[in-house]
Amino acid sequence: MTWVDFWALIATLDGVATEESCRRLAEQLSRRSVPDIIGFAERQAEALYRLDQEKFGTLPVVDLAARYDSPFPQSADVFLYTRCAVVAAGQAVWESVFFDVDKFAPYTSSECDGEWLLYVPDKAYKLTTCKEWDHSTRYCFESYSNRDGWPDLRD
Numbered sequence: 001m002t003w004v005d006f007w008a009l010i011a012t013l014d015g016v017a018t019e020e021s022c023r024r025l026a027e028q029l030s031r032r033s034v035p036d037i038i039g040f041a042e043r044q045a046e047a048l049y050r051l052d053q054e055k056f057g058t059l060p061v062v063d064l065a066a067r068y069d070s071p072f073p074q075s076a077d078v079f080l081y082t083r084c085a086v087v088a089a090g091q092a093v094w095e096s097v098f099f100d101v102d103k104f105a106p107y108t109s110s111e112c113d114g115e116w117l118l119y120v121p122d123k124a125y126k127l128t129t130c131k132e133w134d135h136s137t138r139y140c141f142e143s144y145s146n147r148d149g150w151p152d153l154r155d
Contacts, residue, residue: 001039017088022116030127041121048141053149084114
């Protein structure tokens with residue numbers, strides 16, 4: 001799957017990864033071939049991996065920082081779901097955060113949970129094949145897996 005195809009599919013989310021919008025995306029993706037579903041998963045994992053950087057992961061959770069009058073760090077899960085929200089916001093937002101970290105910050109809000117995006121390939125695959133998803137992507141999208149993005153974590 002090309003990046004153009006990936007971002008066109010992401011655009012169907014209308015900027016947010018809700019349960020409903022991700023269900024619709026999974027249904028749309030399920031009408032494509034299995035290689036396309038795998039390709040979507042690969043692009044999604046790479047997009048999340050590229051966002052796995054210290055400059056984003058060390059930003060505080062916006063609404064909690066204000067509530068507690070001090071920075072409230074993102075957990076590994078919150079950071080992953082925040083990266084999903086940035087991807088769901090679309091190509092323009094995803095690209096812009098690399099040039100301006102302040103454009104990433106609003107997505108750390110608890111209102112911007114993009115977790116549902118993670119399950120789109122699994123659901124699409126199951127709808128297409130009636131089998132459980134059993135595919136590992138080239139890029140690991142778990143938080144702190146991008147060693148180049150976290151120089152202090154390098155071995």
